[in-house]
Amino acid sequence: LFFADDTLVLLKATASGAHCLRKILQLYEEVLGQVINKDKTSVMFSPNTKVQVQQQMLAELGISQLACNEKYLGLPVYIGKSKKRMFEYIKQKVWARIQGWQEKLLSKAGKEIMIKAVAQAIPTYAMACFDLTQGLCQEISSIIGRYWWSQQDKINKIHWVSWEILTRPKRRGGLGFRDLYTFNIAMLARQAWRLLIFPDTLCARVLRAKYYAGKTVLEASVKAGISYTWRSILKGVNLLKEGIVWRVGNGTSVNIWSDPWIPRDISRRIITPRRGSLLLMVAELINPITGTWDEQLIKETFWDEDASIILALPISQDIDDFPAWHPDPKGVFSVKSAYTLGIRIRDHHNGADASTSNGEASCFDWKRVWRMNVANKVKVFVWQLAHNSLQVKKNIARRGVKLDTLCPICQRFDEDMGHLFLKCKKMRLCWLLLNLEEVRVSFLQLSTGRDMLEKIWTLQDEIQQKIILLLWCWWSARNKANAGERMKSSQEVVSDVFYHMNAWNSANHQKNHSSKLSGSQTWKAPPEDFYKINCDGSFLPGMCRGGWGFVIRNHLGQVAAAGVGPAAYLLNAQHAEALACLKALEQAASLGMQRVILETDAINVVNALGGSCFDRSSLGMMFREIRANMLYDFSVCSISHCPRVCNSVAHTLATMGLNCESPLIWMGDVPEHVAVMVSSDLPGHGA
Numbered sequence: 001l002f003f004a005d006d007t008l009v010l011l012k013a014t015a016s017g018a019h020c021l022r023k024i025l026q027l028y029e030e031v032l033g034q035v036i037n038k039d040k041t042s043v044m045f046s047p048n049t050k051v052q053v054q055q056q057m058l059a060e061l062g063i064s065q066l067a068c069n070e071k072y073l074g075l076p077v078y079i080g081k082s083k084k085r086m087f088e089y090i091k092q093k094v095w096a097r098i099q100g101w102q103e104k105l106l107s108k109a110g111k112e113i114m115i116k117a118v119a120q121a122i123p124t125y126a127m128a129c130f131d132l133t134q135g136l137c138q139e140i141s142s143i144i145g146r147y148w149w150s151q152q153d154k155i156n157k158i159h160w161v162s163w164e165i166l167t168r169p170k171r172r173g174g175l176g177f178r179d180l181y182t183f184n185i186a187m188l189a190r191q192a193w194r195l196l197i198f199p200d201t202l203c204a205r206v207l208r209a210k211y212y213a214g215k216t217v218l219e220a221s222v223k224a225g226i227s228y229t230w231r232s233i234l235k236g237v238n239l240l241k242e243g244i245v246w247r248v249g250n251g252t253s254v255n256i257w258s259d260p261w262i263p264r265d266i267s268r269r270i271i272t273p274r275r276g277s278l279l280l281m282v283a284e285l286i287n288p289i290t291g292t293w294d295e296q297l298i299k300e301t302f303w304d305e306d307a308s309i310i311l312a313l314p315i316s317q318d319i320d321d322f323p324a325w326h327p328d329p330k331g332v333f334s335v336k337s338a339y340t341l342g343i344r345i346r347d348h349h350n351g352a353d354a355s356t357s358n359g360e361a362s363c364f365d366w367k368r369v370w371r372m373n374v375a376n377k378v379k380v381f382v383w384q385l386a387h388n389s390l391q392v393k394k395n396i397a398r399r400g401v402k403l404d405t406l407c408p409i410c411q412r413f414d415e416d417m418g419h420l421f422l423k424c425k426k427m428r429l430c431w432l433l434l435n436l437e438e439v440r441v442s443f444l445q446l447s448t449g450r451d452m453l454e455k456i457w458t459l460q461d462e463i464q465q466k467i468i469l470l471l472w473c474w475w476s477a478r479n480k481a482n483a484g485e486r487m488k489s490s491q492e493v494v495s496d497v498f499y500h501m502n503a504w505n506s507a508n509h510q511k512n513h514s515s516k517l518s519g520s521q522t523w524k525a526p527p528e529d530f531y532k533i534n535c536d537g538s539f540l541p542g543m544c545r546g547g548w549g550f551v552i553r554n555h556l557g558q559v560a561a562a563g564v565g566p567a568a569y570l571l572n573a574q575h576a577e578a579l580a581c582l583k584a585l586e587q588a589a590s591l592g593m594q595r596v597i598l599e600t601d602a603i604n605v606v607n608a609l610g611g612s613c614f615d616r617s618s619l620g621m622m623f624r625e626i627r628a629n630m631l632y633d634f635s636v637c638s639i640s641h642c643p644r645v646c647n648s649v650a651h652t653l654a655t656m657g658l659n660c661e662s663p664l665i666w667m668g669d670v671p672e673h674v675a676v677m678v679s680s681d682l683p684g685h686g687a
């Protein structure tokens with residue numbers, strides 16, 4: 001093997017093997033005239049190789065140097081019984097890096113960036129090959145958690161929000177920190193995906209011959225004596241199985257009842273009971289004469305929930321069945337989507353699923369916290385406010401800490417968030433100076449920080465920004481006073497509010513008038529020797545049906561042909577858009593048109609037909625068919641994207657297709673209301 005700047009030779013540890021290798025190396029030297037430098041050559045033995053055998057091989061090869069490296073290219077060479085000890089160096093790297101940050105004055109937003117970009121990236125390299133164990137990942141997460149909640153004067157601070165919540169996405173109330181072990185398994189699942197999709201690579205052939213001969217990687221299982229690397233990849237296989245879906249081509253290799261082949265979130269397998277059905281493979285559901293689904297057989301065999309999806313699946317008898325990744329719209333595996341799936345499975349097992357964990361938290365619009373027009377450090381403060389995790393004295397006392405709970409500013413009442421932000425004497429003056437007294441009074445009836453934020457979001461944008469900055473500036477002033485520094489006056493706090501408002505708005509001021517779309521966008525005619533096809537689809541989600549429509553025009557804007565039609569079985573809106581493209585191209589080909597431009601307002605369809613990136617999606621078979629038509633039926637055929645305003649004629653026709661019982665084709669003449677829209681697209685109309 002030629003790897004990096006090394007040449008690796010692998011052989012069985014026997015004297016005969018060493019003799020054979022020496023002969024090969026001698027032949028290499030004689031033929032090429034290059035002499036191997038044995039001073040730079042070393043031999044590495046597995047731990048169970050006898051000392052006598054090692055000495056025999058070293059003598060036979062004429063090499064005196066024995067490689068004793070514990071790591072090669074940054075990864076452990078040998079994995080012993082103590083996995084924790086073997087990967088301890090990763091934990092030490094994270095700890096050493098965080099120790100260097102302790103003395104830096106970083107805000108919470110700064111800490112968030114350092115954790116995501118550096119600390120949680122350190123283990124990634126090893127995670128791609130090894131299971132770092134859940135225990136080690138938890139220890140690393142604990143180090144990161146302590147750093148997140150620490151302050152410069154105190155390292156061991158209270159963890160106000162659990163690590164599980166911190167690892168949730170920001171849209172679900174977390175901060176998007178990684179669950180390291182789940183990410184580890186997602187990285188290993190990527191290796192399993194490569195073995196599945198590229199079975200003819202050298203690595204895949206070696207592993208298949210040794211561990212799962214005659215099977216796919218999805219059928220591999222844990223056995224005694226397997227290497228730790230392979231044992232780690234098998235954990236990734238388990239996650240891979242949770243997201244794999246089979247795309248049906250000819251249906252000969254997909255089992256109807258046991259394989260996941262239904263592109264559906266709740267269950268990728270058939271939910272209809274098999275009962276006494278003799279059907280086994282998906283190919284038996286396809287009409288061998290027409291190459292399409294046997295609609296009557298499917299409706300008689302399956303429940304409506306299954307039948308409607310099956311009949312909507314595009315198929316092709318010329319293509320073999322192949323696996324795809326269901327969590328990704330393109331059907332291609334990514335670590336990001338695998339990690340998201342792993343988090344969803346984790347939360348489900350822990351009973352902390354987003355839909356059932358906390359009704360109040362799930363109803364709260366966390367996205368608005370991160371869309372606010374303030375600095376990131378202020379957004380983190382608002383996030384803490386929403387979680388009731390600000391270190392006010394009443395909150396600290398609830399954690400069992402004995403302390404004086406009086407407000408450090410007025411020294412009159414216990415300090416909770418209601419008193420600190422709404423009732424404290426100096427803070428009330430701040431609200432008054434900002435002309436927000438009525439708003440403050442309305443907040444007095446609210447009981448939680450989330451209620452206050454939801455009330456704030458009903459106000460004007462400028463007032464929202466002013467209130468949020470007031471709360472943050474007051475919190476900063478309170479913290480300094482609590483630490484023994486001088487407490488700012490109400491006038492100084494208000495001045496800080498206006499300063500931060502002006503600074504932020506000035507830094508983010510954008511002249512976007514040039515980027516706004518002009519109102520004069522119109523349909524453009526094709527070149528003289530081309531036809532332009534505009535197509536569109538309509539979709540009714542609740543009924544899984546829709547319609548399609550297209551119009552073909554020449555360089556003068558005159559209609560050459562147009563058509564509409566219904567679509568009985570559709571997977572999604574993209575399916576309707578792709579079907580419209582297919583029908584339009586078929587009609588253009590039947591009319592003998594050779595040079596055409598296909599135009600649609602569906603950007604995903606444009607991307608799918610412009611390359612192979614969507615070929616593993618649920619509509620991959622249809623995209624392949626359309627591309628084949630574009631290649632073989634026309635001398636020139638290109639596809640482009642246009643805004644909806646330039647596709648209004650096709651959009652109207654697609655809406656008509658919803659209510660049609662059968663397809664309608666017009667040659668030249670179109671319905672009057674459509675003709676009016678065609679005329680409005682002509683150059684100079686309405687100028």
